[in-house]
């Protein structure tokens with residue numbers, strides 16, 4: 001498989017969790033386990049970003065973040081990838097376009113925490129992203145309301161799937177998105193960097 005991507009059988013549903021992972025933490029692990037269950041995913045790939053285009057300060061070296069992610073998340077259905085660094089992009093729309101071209105047999109679902117839905121309308125080609133892949137949103141402490149009343153939630157109101165149908169998210173065409181309430185964890189990379197537990 002090119003770019004060291006895992007094998008994908010026809011029709012498999014792959015959740016993509018893009019992130020800075022600077023550092024990775026149990027909040028990432030929690031939403032990944034919940035996404036596998038709640039959205040009926042076959043695999044989740046953590047796409048370790050070369051750097052969020054909206055964050056002014058660059059993250060720690062990608063090799064360190066990938067290594068930390070691999071040691072934190074050892075799960076048979078989760079893969080850690082530096083695909084975006086390999087193809088030279090930081091933009092999700094471009095990443096999705098390339099993955100869909102490379103793996104036409106796969107069904108991709110974009111995953112994110114509620115904080116990212118709240119600011120999603122600032123992402124490059126955000127409406128195109130919504131039309132390219134279904135989007136699964138996972139509750140995060142403090143962000144449920146801002147996500148619910150976000151511009152994206154309003155513009156794509158009709159494409160929202162009820163939480164009780166979350167397992168169908170990857171089975172139908174985009175645009176469709178689903179917010180799920182899950183047992184939440186409060187960890188954040190910002191807090192871990194401040195506490196000095198990440199040597200960067």
Ligand SMILES: Nc1ncnc2c1ncn2[C@@H]1O[C@H](COP(=O)(O)OP(=O)(O)OP(=O)(O)O)[C@@H](O)[C@H]1O
Nearest residue numbers: 019020021027112113116140185186187188189190
């Ligand atoms: N505790 C958490 N609960 C729910 N979602 C989370 C949590 N932590 C991170 N996420 C989600 O995981 C993805 C990657 O997050 P990221 O790597 O930026 O971690 P972060 O803790 O939000 O980092 P930072 O504090 O540097 O912004 C994002 O979609 C984010 O919303």
Ligand SMILES: O=C(O)c1ccc[n+]([C@@H]2O[C@H](COP(=O)([O-])O)[C@@H](O)[C@H]2O)c1
Nearest residue numbers: 018019020049052054091092093123124
């Ligand atoms: O494509 C964009 O414009 C864009 C803007 C902001 C964030 N993203 C992606 O969203 C993911 C989450 O970013 P972060 O820094 O919150 O972990 C990560 O994969 C980023 O590359 C993408």
